[in-house]
Amino acid sequence: MGVFKKNGSQTVWFENPPVIISTASVVGPQEGEGPLGKTFDKVFYDTYCDEETWEKAEQRLMLEAMKKALQKANLQEKDIDFMLAGDLLNQIVSANFTASALSIPFLGLYGACSTMYEGMALGAMLIDGGFAARVLVGASSHYSTAERQFRFPTELGVQRPMTAQWTVTGAGAVVLAEKGSGPVITHATIGRVIDMGQADPQDMGAVMAPAAADTIVRHLQDTGRAYDYYDLIYTGDLGTYGKKLADHLLRQQGYDISDRFTDCGILIYSGAQDVHAGGSGCGCSAVVTCGYLIEKLKDGSYKRLLGIGTGSLHSPCSVQQGSTIPGIGHALVIEAR
């Protein structure tokens, strides 16, 4: 059997584009105080989110986002065919433990910070492939759990380089459905893993920028579209310097998209928040997409978005052993309907 719904080398298109019938975002204090604060469904004003540990807090964020997304769509757990979710912690415990509190068949994902986009792409495929009517997708991250696992204990006195990013404390969830009202996902471009030889875990923008640029170029080639078909092209968490690098790489290949190019990691915080190069983490693209960007599609400010969830695929162990860090980027086309 031939491949019917794939264009070019990496892009799939959906015959009946799955609908994003509801989204939810739950964040921590720093994100709540940021410029997008009003676009989130719930803000916790304590990083522990009324829990004992930060790990439990992250699960709480994800569970609340999942439940809120169901509630906004007037759905019960039994109405969902599959749940797809992931996070940054070892063995994706936040997603696994959240799934144990929801009685929905579950597939755990790891795409580092690109997990939300990986999940939405797979969810859309499940629906358009006829395997599911409704899929719940989510991703979470927490500054303190990620900092502890990937970098230093939070109370350790360290200076962060200007390229370091601030892991977003937050979780986003979407309900994708076969039919309904809301923005639709029309295409997904699955990224290749690209290792450009960068090895600095404090500069993940430089790790991910080549992967993001590669996926954008592939997407435009596969679909035959000009970049200005989209009102906005955004990446998940390249941060200030990563975005500059992606811009540069795209220009080298003949694409100047800078008039409509932004990054969720830049949008989520203001310059005054001492977050250095911007936000990062699974939660970054998840909450900005589920809050701000979907809102902008609904109020008509944007009609067509090209979003690239970006991920830095290292582990603390690979970094300690001096391995270089590969990056990935998955693109989705989200259009207002």
Place this chain on the structure above:
Amino acid sequence: MSEAIVSEKQRKEYAAIVSRVKPKPRVWRNMFWAFVVGGLICLIGQVFYNYFLSLGLSLNQAGAATSSSLVFIAAFLTGLGLYDEVSRFGGAGGIVPITGFANSMVASALEYRAEGLIFGVGARLFTIAGPVLVWGITTAWVAGILYYFFR
């Protein structure tokens, strides 16, 4: 192999672009604050030292009492979540003094408290302090042994 494999040349070119875009650390500013913060901590140490001497302690006793006092203060400030701000601001000024050593012990132990008193607090106290003791004690031992044979 497939074209996804990036060539060495591409990597080198990319590394050059990255180092051009990468912001330089604000070295002079960082040095200034490291000097001020580190100097102040040592100054406080001197105040303690003089005070303990004035109580009639010997030089060695006063030194030990000074270190212990500074360690206590740093442990307390770390617990309150304030010491990481000292180093975030002062950089090495907060890391190099013995207060930074104490901070490194408490920060690791505190963070993993939820993993219990043995593998959590007990083991993690030495995440950074362990290497420091290993290197310090071994170097001193080597110095002692060499001194024994070659004095």
Place this chain on the structure above:
Amino acid sequence: MAFFWAFVIGGALCVIGQLLMDLTSYKFTSAHVLVTFVTAGAIISAFGLYQPLVKLAGAGATVPLTGFGHLLAQGALNGVKENGILGAFSGGVTAAAAGITAAVVFGYLAALAFKPRG
């Protein structure tokens, strides 16, 4: 004058630590700085070059972690003088015992008494 030199020498040692981090684009972490300082302090001290600095700067030389290395090295050397080769094993830690015990005990208590704040 003691206070002036404590400030200046202590501050200068910290500047060296800062340069180690800044000039290696932070590949040198705080743990690397601490280990480097304690080791460097022990070596310099073994050659008899650290004691003059302590004499000049007091706490400015003893409070930075090079001072901890100095304490360990002098302890080991004095141990050898008093007890022969066995002193190399006992002298260092004995001299630094107060600092080590304070760090362990206060560290343990602080970890029990507080909750990390992020």
